Amino acid sequence: MAEGFKLDQKHGKSRVRVSRVWRQPLSGGDAIVEWNVSVSLFSDCLPAYTSGDNSAIVATDSMKNTVYAKAKECSEVVSVEVFAIILARHFSSFYPQVSAAEVKIVEKPWERMVVSGRPHSHGFKLGSEMHTTEVTAKKCGALSLASGIQQLSLLKTTMSGFEEFVRDKYTLLPETRERMMATEVTTSWRYTYDHVSQIPPDPFCFTERYKDVKKVLEETFFGPPDTGVYSPSVQNTLYLMAKAVLNRFQDIASIHLRMPNLHFLPVNLSSKENPTMVKVRS
Numbered sequence: 001m002a003e004g005f006k007l008d009q010k011h012g013k014s015r016v017r018v019s020r021v022w023r024q025p026l027s028g029g030d031a032i033v034e035w036n037v038s039v040s041l042f043s044d045c046l047p048a049y050t051s052g053d054n055s056a057i058v059a060t061d062s063m064k065n066t067v068y069a070k071a072k073e074c075s076e077v078v079s080v081e082v083f084a085i086i087l088a089r090h091f092s093s094f095y096p097q098v099s100a101a102e103v104k105i106v107e108k109p110w111e112r113m114v115v116s117g118r119p120h121s122h123g124f125k126l127g128s129e130m131h132t133t134e135v136t137a138k139k140c141g142a143l144s145l146a147s148g149i150q151q152l153s154l155l156k157t158t159m160s161g162f163e164e165f166v167r168d169k170y171t172l173l174p175e176t177r178e179r180m181m182a183t184e185v186t187t188s189w190r191y192t193y194d195h196v197s198q199i200p201p202d203p204f205c206f207t208e209r210y211k212d213v214k215k216v217l218e219e220t221f222f223g224p225p226d227t228g229v230y231s232p233s234v235q236n237t238l239y240l241m242a243k244a245v246l247n248r249f250q251d252i253a254s255i256h257l258r259m260p261n262l263h264f265l266p267v268n269l270s271s272k273e274n275p276t277m278v279k280v281r282s
């Protein structure tokens with residue numbers, strides 16, 4: 001409480017771009033990551049707001065420099081989740097007045113190039129969907145850890161329909177059992193670990209889990225390669241995708257999916273003035 005107001009605050013730095021290269025001549029290739037990092041600190045610094053006293057404020061410029069310094073300190077390749085945990089633990093333990101730190105990272109999808117059928121030792125190209133993570137660490141070691149995918153564009157040319165929805169005076173959409181279905185999936189899943197001591201020692205378990213989850217989501221969206229699977233709505237497909245992930249992975253406590261319907265509406269080109277188009281359609 002301050003001056004009769006109940007105040008709540010956090011402050012931080014977003015969009016810190018950092019890249020790290022690991023030289024790996026022995027294992028046959030350099031590794032590179034490019035991360036866009038956002039940090040928020042929950043700290044005891046209300047006097048900065050109420051009376052201009054900045055003595056407890058961690059400057060956002062220091063947060064940015066810490067991101068660079070911690071990336072440099074990672075002498076071995078780390079996953080985006082492990083780097084977020086390193087940062088969140090650092091900020092919540094290093095400063096006495098910081099009770100919790102929230103770190104969000106979006107990884108740019110640099111993929112190793114294949115040239116003349118062989119993986120290139122130091123060449124990369126940009127892929128499509130992005131790997132994300134969100135970590136909150138409290139001073140006591142309590143943790144919340146989530147991973148996700150952004151901009152995963154999926155499309156199928158058939159095995160989709162939409163019928164028996166609400167029809168009223170505003171409804172123009174015809175019912176159909178034959179349409180294209182396309183969406184851009186944004187998803188985030190929260191792991192069951194709720195203390196830093198529970199994090200598995202395998203440094204690449206989150207990278208593996210990310211690939212596994214993406215595979216389950218895609219397989220559920222498309223169905224088997226030859227036959228596919230019929231979707232009666234985006235809503236039903238979304239639910240089945242979420243259910244498949246939760247049933248498959250015991251270390252995932254919850255999942256959130258956003259799947260806007262990217263419409264491919266057929267155009268009716270037939271008209272009295274253009275009878276040939278009627279023929280074309282038939």
Ligand SMILES: O=c1[nH]c(=O)c2[nH]c(=O)[nH]c2[nH]1
Pocket residue numbers: 161162173232233234235261
């Ligand atoms: O699968 C769909 N769900 C909807 O809610 C909807 N609304 C719409 O116009 N087309 C579709 N398709």
